[in-house]
Each structure stands twice: as structure tokens, then as C-alpha cells.
Amino acid sequence: MQPPSHDQLTADLRSLREKGLTRMRDARLSALHAATVLCGTVGEDPEGQALIEPYRPAAMEELVRRAVAELGGGHLTGAAEYTFGLASGTRDWPIGERRKSAASVYGVSVERFRKHHEQLIINETAEAILRLCLAATTASTPSPAGLRRPATRALGPVILDFMPVELINGVHIVVSSENVYLEASKIFRNSLSAALRRACAEVNEAGEIVDDVIRRELTQWLRVNGRLGLPVAPGSVAVTEAGRLRRSGVQRVYHAAVATPCADGNQYEFSVEAMTQAVRNVFRLAEHERALFAPPLRSIALPLFGAGRGGLDPAQSLDRLWSAIEREIDADTLSGWELHIITHAPRDAEAVIRRFGQESPADRLGGLPRGGPGAR
Numbered sequence: 001m002q003p004p005s006h007d008q009l010t011a012d013l014r015s016l017r018e019k020g021l022t023r024m025r026d027a028r029l030s031a032l033h034a035a036t037v038l039c040g041t042v043g044e045d046p047e048g049q050a051l052i053e054p055y056r057p058a059a060m061e062e063l064v065r066r067a068v069a070e071l072g073g074g075h076l077t078g079a080a081e082y083t084f085g086l087a088s089g090t091r092d093w094p095i096g097e098r099r100k101s102a103a104s105v106y107g108v109s110v111e112r113f114r115k116h117h118e119q120l121i122i123n124e125t126a127e128a129i130l131r132l133c134l135a136a137t138t139a140s141t142p143s144p145a146g147l148r149r150p151a152t153r154a155l156g157p158v159i160l161d162f163m164p165v166e167l168i169n170g171v172h173i174v175v176s177s178e179n180v181y182l183e184a185s186k187i188f189r190n191s192l193s194a195a196l197r198r199a200c201a202e203v204n205e206a207g208e209i210v211d212d213v214i215r216r217e218l219t220q221w222l223r224v225n226g227r228l229g230l231p232v233a234p235g236s237v238a239v240t241e242a243g244r245l246r247r248s249g250v251q252r253v254y255h256a257a258v259a260t261p262c263a264d265g266n267q268y269e270f271s272v273e274a275m276t277q278a279v280r281n282v283f284r285l286a287e288h289e290r291a292l293f294a295p296p297l298r299s300i301a302l303p304l305f306g307a308g309r310g311g312l313d314p315a316q317s318l319d320r321l322w323s324a325i326e327r328e329i330d331a332d333t334l335s336g337w338e339l340h341i342i343t344h345a346p347r348d349a350e351a352v353i354r355r356f357g358q359e360s361p362a363d364r365l366g367g368l369p370r371g372g373p374g375a376r
Contacts, residue, residue: 003034003130003346009031009032009126012029012030013064015028016029017095017098017122018095020084020093020094021061021086022092024057024060035063035130035132036059036060036063038133039063063129063132064086064129065086067125067132068080068125068128070132071125075207076120076121076124078102079102079106079117079121080102080121082105083098083099083102083118083121085098099114099118103117107206107207107208108208116187120190127164127190127344127345130346133346134346134349158340158341159338159339159340160341160349161341161343163342165192165196165342165344166195168245168248169248169249170248170249170299171340171342172249172252172293172298172299172300173250173286173300174196174242174253174254174301174342175253175282175302175303176192176255176256176303177193177256177258177305178193178238178255178256179259179261179268180231180234180257180261181231181232181257182218182222182227182232182257184197184212184214185197192308192344196214196245197212199244200214200240200243200253201214203244211243213243213244214243214255218240221240232257233277234257234260234271234273234274234277234278235257235273235275235276235277236256236278236281237257237278237285238254238255238257239252239255239285239289240252240255241253251293252297256278257274257278258271258274258305258306259306268311270305270317275306275320276324278324279321279324279325280324282300283300283337298338299338299339300337300338301340301342302340302342303341303342304321304341304343304352307345308345314345314350314352315354317348317351318341318351
């Protein structure tokens with residue numbers, strides 16, 4: 001049984017937010033139900049029909065509770081519990097009361113919460129449910145993809161960081177995929193660029209941003225290089241400070257301009273040439289900056305370029321990324337670097353493990369150092 005899509009889950013979670021737990025039985029939440037069956041909370045017969053239909057709402061509620069618990073605590077979890085009526089005593093609250101309490105967790109107005117934080121909560125909860133689906137699927141089959149998220153998995157000389165970028169720890173350089181205008185993604189979007197912008201921003205005790213580090217420094221980079229409001233060459237790489245992520249050991253964020261906006265403004269084009277040039281520039285810049293830090297920089301996390309809004313299949317994106325990396329191996333640029341691939345999407349993680357589970361990267365990348373969770 002295939003897991004539901006992220007869009008299907010977010011649609012169901014919006015419906016759950018509106019109706020509340022007390023009206024769950026009357027709602028058509030097919031994506032949540034499918035995820036519940038996949039996670040084993042509700043059994044199914046060979047034709048895919050739930051065997052324990054009377055308990056369907058209770059099972060779906062339990063799945064949502066598990067997903068919210070996986071958000072990691074803090075404001076995100078607290079606000080999510082109010083949003084879905086999971087907090088003690090809020091089960092029968094109308095949406096207005098739940099939204100007001102959730103907004104108070106972040107210390108923002110109800111309107112601000114509705115437009116920004118609420119969408120983030122729904123997106124992240126859907127991602128958490130997909131992680132649970134992946135864990136259930138991989139746990140039931142003898143496969144190297146048996147991951148729990150967040151998780152770090154050594155794959156020969158390559159390390160897969162399957163987690164939200166906010167949880168990454170001890171990786172010195174994180175690479176983000178950007179458009180050729182180097183415009184920071186809108187902070188509420190569900191993308192690596194947006195997540196990095198949120199994670200690096202300095203905030204006050206109320207959770208309000210007081211220094212949008214990445215947006216500020218990218219604007220400064222464009223101004224210094226005479227490209228403010230203009231596109232840069234595909235494959236260009238800009239560097240910014242890591243802001244709040246420095247507390248987790250991240251020293252630099254590299255912004256690779258690999259996406260060219262299409263005419264309609266909603267999609268992007270990714271060329272092999274841009275990705276290859278970006279990988280080359282990432283490692284040359286890293287080599288230049290390595291000795292500027294004490295201890296020297298030694299680890300780089302790359303995303304699967306184009307596997308998000310670019311619409312590329314993860315396996316296709318990985319093939320392109322790996323071809324570019326192999327060229328750097330031939331040029332001896334990667335000597336001494338610990339290489340990570342970072343993703344928070346289950347299908348991307350599966351593509352990485354499937355590729356390296358069938359063919360050990362160590363056989364092809366013999367010159368790279370081996371890394372793993374203990375190497376950090």
C-alpha cells in the first residue's frame with residue numbers, strides 16, 4: 001500500500017483543524033485513514049478495507065498525536081496540540097478558541113498565526129506522518145532503509161542526514177538550493193531554503209525574528225557583487241553566516257543558484273550544467289574557507305537539487321548530483337572532506353539508500369574518508 005501524498009495529508013489536516021476531534025467520525029479523511037492503516041494502527045483485509053472500522057477515528061487521532069509528538073517539543077509542538085485540539089481540555093473547543101491559544105504560544109496575533117504559523121504546523125505535521133509511514137514500511141521489510149527520523153546513517157564515505165535541517169548537528173557547511181536571483185525563499189514555505197532561513201534567524205523570547213540573517217546577508221552579497229535585482233550565473237554560490245545554527249556546529253551556509261524560474265513564476269528549471277558548476281563552486285569555496293576556521297572546516301551537507309519544487313524525481317536528482325561529485329573526485333577537490341546528503345523527505349531518503357544499498361559508494365569513492373555518527 002502506497003502512503004498518501006503530502007498534499008493529501010495537508011488537506012485532511014486542514015479539515016481536522018476546522019472540524020476538531022469531536023467531529024472526526026463525520027469527516028472524510030481518506031489520506032489520514034490510509035496513513036493509519038499503513039502505520040499498523042488499523043488492520044486491513046487483503047482488499048485494503050479496514051477491519052476495525054468502529055475504531056477508525058480513535059486510530060487516526062492516535063496517529064496525529066504521534067506525529068505532533070515527533071515535532072520535537074517547543075513552540076511548534078505546543079501550538080500544534082492546540083491547533084488540532086490535542087491539548088488537555090481542548091478537545092471540544094471551536095476552532096477560534098484553539099487558534100487563539102495556539103497564537104499565544106508564539107506570542108503573535110491570531111491573524112498572523114493563521115497566515116503563517118498555522119500553515120507551517122500543518123505542513124510539518126504532514127511531514128511527520130509521512131516519516132511514520134516510512135518507518136512502518138521499512139520496519140516491515142528486511143531493507144537497509146529502516147530509518148527513524150531524525151536519523152543519521154553512514155553509507156560508506158557518504159552520510160545520509162534524514163531530518164529537518166533545524167536538527168542537523170556538527171556539519172560545518174550546509175548547502176541550500178536557490179534560484180538564480182538568490183532571493184531567500186518565503187519564510188513560511190516547506191522547502192530547505194525556507195527552513196534554513198527560519199533556523200538561522202535570530203529570535204527573541206516571544207519567537208519574533210529580530211535578525212533575518214540569511215535574507216540580510218544574501219542582499220548584502222548581491223549588493224557587493226553588483227547583482228541586486230539581477231540574476232547571477234547558474235551555478236554561482238553565495239555564502240552567509242549560519243546565525244542560530246552556529247549553536248549546532250554549522251559554520252557556513254552556501255547558497256547554490258541552480259534554479260531558473262519559468263515564465264509562469266511557479267516552476268523552476270534545473271540544468272545538469274548548473275548543478276555541476278554549483279558542486280564545483282561549493283567545494284572550491286569550501287577549500288578556500290577551510291583554514292579560516294579553528295578547527296578547520298571538514299564536513300559538507302548537500303541537498304538533492306531540484307527534488308522539491310523543481311519536480312525532479314529523487315533518483316534522477318541523485319544521479320545528477322553524483323555525476324558532479326565524481327568529477328570533483330577526479331579533480332582531487334574532495335580530499336579530506338566528510339560528505340553528507342541532507343533531506344527531510346522520505347522519498348528522497350529512500351532514493352539515496354536504494355542507490356547506495358545496491359552499489360557501495362566506497363567502491364567508487366575510495367579516496368574519501370569514511371564518516372559516521374561517531375565521527376562528528
